[in-house]
């Protein structure tokens with residue numbers, strides 16, 4: 001990978017967030033992706049979300065696998081912790097890091113190949129174990145980095161750039177995430193920053209497994225007629241069920257929405273996800289109804305976007321395992337090795 005650092009110069013009057021950081025403090029190196037790639041727009045949305053939430057960059061850990069999408073953490077959050085893992089293995093590395101240090105905010109970035117093909121098992125287990133993380137799949141329906149093969153999310157009947165028709169059924173990552181128990185599930189489009197930024201903000205604040213499927217057109221290999229992941233197709237078939245505002249405990253609560261059009265979901269940390277309803281009867285807290293609705297719309301070829309499901313009282317893996325609250329690197333010898341008498345007691349309890 002090549003890295004091109006951005007100049008350190010900052011205009012002195014750039015706006016600053018509650019921590020005194022400018023948006024530029026959340027940027028990374030200069031992107032080497034193709035001009036117009038949807039993935040760069042997602043990076044910009046991640047930068048904006050972290051800036052607006054005033055997250056301390058040193059408290060964020062960004063992890064990825066292999067692919068153009070998995071290269072992107074180099075292009076955002078340059079002052080955060082980062083780990084670029086092996087193809088499809090981001091979820092287990094993230095799970096391990098999270099188990100060792102629950103004090104960081106975990107952001108996993110992956111591709112449809114990375115998560116739905118080689119990494120499908122890893123994706124499934126991280127979600128079903130309720131790892132506290134934001135997991136974003138930059139979904140272009142193609143293996144971009146290796147030059148345009150169909151991926152497991154390519155729709156049946158969609159055409160490759162060379163005109164080959166895909167004969168396989170696609171894997172619907174949203175359907176899988178819902179079935180596996182994800183407690184925050186959203187879909188968006190890289191070209192819709194107004195929807196994507198608050199969706200990422202809500203996910204970062206969500207204390208459980210948050211999954212975002214973001215359709216992200218590959219302008220080099222999957223943006224032609226016949227593709228269902230092109231800019232034109234998604235714009236023509238995008239059906240938003242709601243629009244979001246995310247209100248942190250320290251922000252003022254204001255709204256332009258008429259009562260009745262609006263629903264507030266209060267999360268554990270006091271943050272509020274305010275949803276402006278677009279689809280009248282859409283209830284994002286009813287998992288079964290959401291799954292049925294999405295199946296029906298998918299059969300019509302619609303790309304349903306928005307915050308699709310949220311459980312305001314999520315379980316997370318640390319809660320399930322009753323782990324210690326301190327990060328492991330803060331434990332002393334006495335905590336880590338309780339002595340022979342304690343170990344004898346544990347062994348006796350297992351006999």
Ligand SMILES: Cc1ncc(C[n+]2csc(CCOP(=O)(O)OP(=O)(O)O)c2C)c(N)n1
Nearest residue numbers: 067068069087111112113114142143144145
């Ligand atoms: C174990 C292993 N198998 C295969 C590859 C080759 N490879 C690299 S990236 C990639 C697919 C990436 O597709 P995706 O995750 O959708 O990312 P995109 O480039 O489309 O953003 C493949 C097959 C690899 N690097 N490692």
Ligand code: SF4
Nearest residue numbers: 034037068144218219
């Ligand atoms: S090949 Fe596709 S996914 Fe990769 S950088 Fe280019 S446009 Fe983006």
Ligand SMILES: [Mg+2]
Nearest residue numbers: 111112140142
């Ligand atoms: Mg891809």
